[in-house]
Amino acid sequence: MPLRRRLMRSAVCTAAATAVLAIASPAWASSIVPLNRAHIGKTAGAFQQECQDPKFGTRPADQDGWHFVLPTKQSGDFQTLSLTFKDTAGVTVTVTVPNPADPYTDFLSANGGGDKQVKHAYLFTPTGWTLTGGSALVSGEGERFNLSHTCAGTTATASPTPTPTPTTPTTESPTPTPTATTPATTTPTPTTPTSTPTGSVSPSESAAPGGSTSAAAGAGGGDNGGSLPLTGVAVTTYALGGVALIGGGALLMMRRRRDRITFTS
Numbered sequence: 085m086p087l088r089r090r091l092m093r094s095a096v097c098t099a100a101a102t103a104v105l106a107i108a109s110p111a112w113a114s115s116i117v118p119l120n121r122a123h124i125g126k127t128a129g130a131f132q133q134e135c136q137d138p139k140f141g142t143r144p145a146d147q148d149g150w151h152f153v154l155p156t157k158q159s160g161d162f163q164t165l166s167l168t169f170k171d172t173a174g175v176t177v178t179v180t181v182p183n184p185a186d187p188y189t190d191f192l193s194a195n196g197g198g199d200k201q202v203k204h205a206y207l208f209t210p211t212g213w214t215l216t217g218g219s220a221l222v223s224g225e226g227e228r229f230n231l232s233h234t235c236a237g238t239t240a241t242a243s244p245t246p247t248p249t250p251t252t253p254t255t256e257s258p259t260p261t262p263t264a265t266t267p268a269t270t271t272p273t274p275t276t277p278t279s280t281p282t283g284s285v286s287p288s289e290s291a292a293p294g295g296s297t298s299a300a301a302g303a304g305g306g307d308n309g310g311s312l313p314l315t316g317v318a319v320t321t322y323a324l325g326g327v328a329l330i331g332g333g334a335l336l337m338m339r340r341r342r343d344r345i346t347f348t349s
Contacts (some may be wrong), residue, residue, distance in 0.1 A: 085330065090343050091339040092282055092319075095221065095314065100298065101231045101254065113223075113224065113225065114160075114163065114221060114222065114223055114224075114238070114254050115221075115222060115224065115225050115226065116220065116221055116222075117159065117219065117220050117222055117226040117227060117228050117229055118218070118219050118228055118229075119167070119215075119218035119219065119220075119228065119229060119230075119231070119329065120218060120228045120230045120231065121228075123215065123228065123230060124215060124216060124217055125215070125216065126214070126231065126234075127148075127212065127213070127214050127215070127236075128148035128149065128150060128209075128211075128213070128234035128235065128236040128237070129148075129212075129234075131233065131234040131235035132229065132232075132233045133235060133236065134151075134233035134234075135149070135233060135235035135299055136324065137149070137151060137233065139151070139204075140206075140235045141191060142189070143179040143189075143208050143235060143237070144208070144237070145237055145238055146211055146237050146238060146239065147189075147208045147209060147210055147211060147212070147237045148184045148209050148210070148212070148213060148234060148235070148237045149206070149207075149208055149213050149234060149235035150207040150208070150209065150215070150231065150234055150237055151204065151205075151206055151207040151231070151232045151233050151239075152165065152167075152181075152204070152205065152206075152207070152218075152220075152229055152230065152231055152232065153204055153205075153229065153230055153232040154203045154220075154222060154226065154229050155216070155229070155230060156226070157201065158225030159222050159224050159225065159227075160222045160223035160226070161201050161202040161203065161222065161223045161224070162192050162202045162203065162205050162220060162221075162222060162229075163202075163220075163221040163222060164180065164181065164182070164219050164220070165180070165181040165205050165218060165219070165220045165221075165286075166178065166181075166218060166219050166231075166249065167179045167180075167181065167207065167215065167217070167218035168179055168215075168216045168217045168218060168221075169209060169214060169215055169216060170211040170213065170214045170216050171210065171212075171213050172210075172212045172213070176216065177213070179207060179209070181205050181206075181207055188207065188208055189206075189207070190205070190208070191205075191206055192204065192205050192206075193205070193206060204232075205220075210237075211236070211237035211238065211239050211245070215231065226230070228254065231320020236307075281315075285341075299310055
């Protein structure tokens with residue numbers, strides 16, 4: 085009898101343990117669920133904004149805040165997330181949550197109160213990134229996880245550096261070079277010597293056949309002559325006077341000769 089009782093007890097314990105394991109198995113199973121397709125291609129600035137979320141309190145102003153959530157209790161808890169983004173330069177970036185070595189702030193959060201299920205995941209990225217996909221490892225069965233809300237950051241605008249205005253250097257006016265003044269040259273006024281007539285006109289002055297008056301040979305003076313030649317109005321006047329006297333004398337003589345001639349018959 086004791087042996088039968090022991091065998092009976094062993095069989096009951098084995099059955100009970102198998103039943104417990106069978107019931108607990110679904111809770112212990114893990115699965116990978118995708119991101120809701122309706123949330124793919126979103127930016128933080130184009131989604132529902134809830135910057136009052138206390139978890140966004142540590143977010144730098146130049147970063148976007150993202151809040152992901154599991155929709156039902158049957159999905160179990162978040163274990164890890166893998167999210168892909170496209171940065172402002174078009175480069176694809178993969179971010180794992182949680183990952184202390186990741187350059188971006190990310191963490192999992194349990195529900196408040198007595199419910200310690202990890203249903204929330206937070207992530208901070210540089211402003212302007214686009215969510216392009218993701219998947220989550222959960223401790224249960226589920227269909228998908230969702231993007232709950234965001235808080236868009238502000239891009240710091242660098243103040244333009246003022247362009248210095250080129251200063252035109254002051255050009256010194258060149259000192260004028262003094263111009264040498266040429267002393268005025270006084271041109272001496274030629275003085276025409278006045279010849280004083282001495283007596284009568286020299287008989288050497290005769291009227292030329294062409295009616296012009298020829299001066300005596302010695303009147304011009306040579307290189308060693310002591311006087312200047314007689315020029316100008318005085319010489320011409322004396323020459324004309326002499327010609328007039330000679331002509332008048334000749335006419336007077338011819339008249340006297342005519343008066344002396346007598347005719348006889």
